Amino acid sequence: MAQARTPRGKWIEEGLRALAAGGPDAVRVEPLAQSLGVSKGGFYWHFGDRETLLGELLDAWERDVTEQVIERVESEGGDARERLRRLPEAIVPKVTTDIRTDLAIREWARRDERVAERLRRVDTRRMDYLRSLFAAFCADDDEAEARAMTAFSVWLGGHLIAADHHGRAPEEVRELVWQRLLR
Amino acid sequence: MAQARTPRGKWIEEGLRALAAGGPDAVRVEPLAQSLGVSKGGFYWHFGDRETLLGELLDAWERDVTEQVIERVESEGGDARERLRRLPEAIVPKVTTDIRTDLAIREWARRDERVAERLRRVDTRRMDYLRSLFAAFCADDDEAEARAMTAFSVWLGGHLIAADHHGRAPEEVRELVWQRLLR
DNA sequence: TGTCATCCATACACCAGCGTATGGAAGCGA
DNA sequence: TCGCTTCCATACGCTGGTGTATGGATGACA
Known part of the structure; x- marks a missing residue:
């Protein structure tokens, strides 16, 4: 198994931060990726789509x-x-x-x-x-x-x-x- | 003066409805126009931009x-x-x-x-x-x-x-x- | 009847963001 | 060293929205 540079948990943590700051509409995949210093490529490997992330935040x-x-x-x-x-x-x-x-x-x-x-x-x-x-x-x-x-x-x-x-x-x-x- | 088919007040009223239902992010010009049964053409005649409407809602x-x-x-x-x-x-x-x-x-x-x-x-x-x-x-x-x-x-x-x-x-x-x- | 103010439709350029496809890179175990 | 898993970059097509430009349409008023 290779090291997870940006594992699921990181995305969720960053998602919660965005949710707290600007509500669900502020939880956007590309800005999240930018905050984490990566591209959105990894996101869709982990979650499939934005809805899935929102569910996991809850x-x-x-x-x-x-x-x-x-x-x-x-x-x-x-x-x-x-x-x-x-x-x-x-x-x-x-x-x-x-x-x-x-x-x-x-x-x-x-x-x-x-x-x-x-x-x-x-x-x-x-x-x-x-x-x-x-x-x-x-x-x-x-x-x-x-x-x-x-x-x-x-x-x-x-x-x-x-x-x-x-x-x-x-x-x-x-x-x-x-x-x-x-x- | 010609009759105002969709005067300022109508846009504000519809904007408040959208605001109540979905927050400021839900106040979008094109959907508003659609709800009023017109195109967005008249909106930009009245308001200039979306920000102006948001201010007037407040x-x-x-x-x-x-x-x-x-x-x-x-x-x-x-x-x-x-x-x-x-x-x-x-x-x-x-x-x-x-x-x-x-x-x-x-x-x-x-x-x-x-x-x-x-x-x-x-x-x-x-x-x-x-x-x-x-x-x-x-x-x-x-x-x-x-x-x-x-x-x-x-x-x-x-x-x-x-x-x-x-x-x-x-x-x-x-x-x-x-x-x-x-x- | 003509003019003007008011409002609307349409077409357009533009942008942000979603989701997809594809080709890696990097490390771990055999 | 090879292959596999895990993750990332890049490019792309698409949608839905903003704001602009332009040419009407419509009705009040002179």
Whole structure:
């Protein structure tokens, strides 16, 4: 076997980078090849076509983005509040777990039903986990549901909403909400 | 003056539709012309180039999306809680106020600084209005800020998060959060 | 009725990107 | 050293889009 100069994984990694930066439309074979310093010849040996790569990007994302984070939080123990407090930091910076990848896929899901289905699986898994943590100290199911939804929304909103908070930093605002959720 | 068969406004309207459905990359001159049942000849008479249209789409959105909603809520009176309760329904269904336009522009802003600046203006205006309403019955500034951010985030999140709520409809969950925000 | 502003059709040059075909090059194992 | 697998370069045809040029068509108004 000869050495793989630009193996599958390299293409996927570069593809995820492009996806995070510019959405699925920015994942183009020839620019990807250029970024990697090779021609597109090798790409079509690995993948056949562009669609195949896009599918594998989603596979990689779906694999990394939930279980890895949850396992990380769970492995360090503590009660529900402590685990929730650790959640935001448990998202290790990787190409797949980049929030921008999340946002790009979320937008993509709006126009592609197969992407929407994957997102549904991932979001359901995340909400289930959040709900289970809040349920540990909330009076009833409604309260846990409301707090889980709020936590998820504010996590996303913090990266999407561009408002000026007049003196407060975005992280301070997130912290204000977070404190109230953990009461 | 001869009759405008396909005047500026028609192109903008169709452009907003395409933007809402598929993001800025989906706003293409030739498909737009086809949707309108004409050739692209007239387009370049009106706009010069594609960039100009994209700019005008943003103009139209920025103009309609904040003041019109706020004026509508304000015109009907009531105390702060009543106004907040009416807010979701005050968003009249138009091409510019379509939530999908909002989401598309939000994604677009991530890769175009000029778009980001417009979004910053719009979001700041919205947050200012929300904050002012919550401040009417909240104990302190921190509380109002936290609730405004939560309201905004959950409004967006409700359209972005694809999780299955196990029996609850998405609107029920939103309502659970909303009730708590108005306490 | 003629003129002018407004809008549209058509044809064209051009470019970016997809996918294909083909001929290597480079290293590993026998 | 030979052959095989793995990867890359290059050239090509094709599609779908941008923007330009030009010659109408159509209707309001004088």
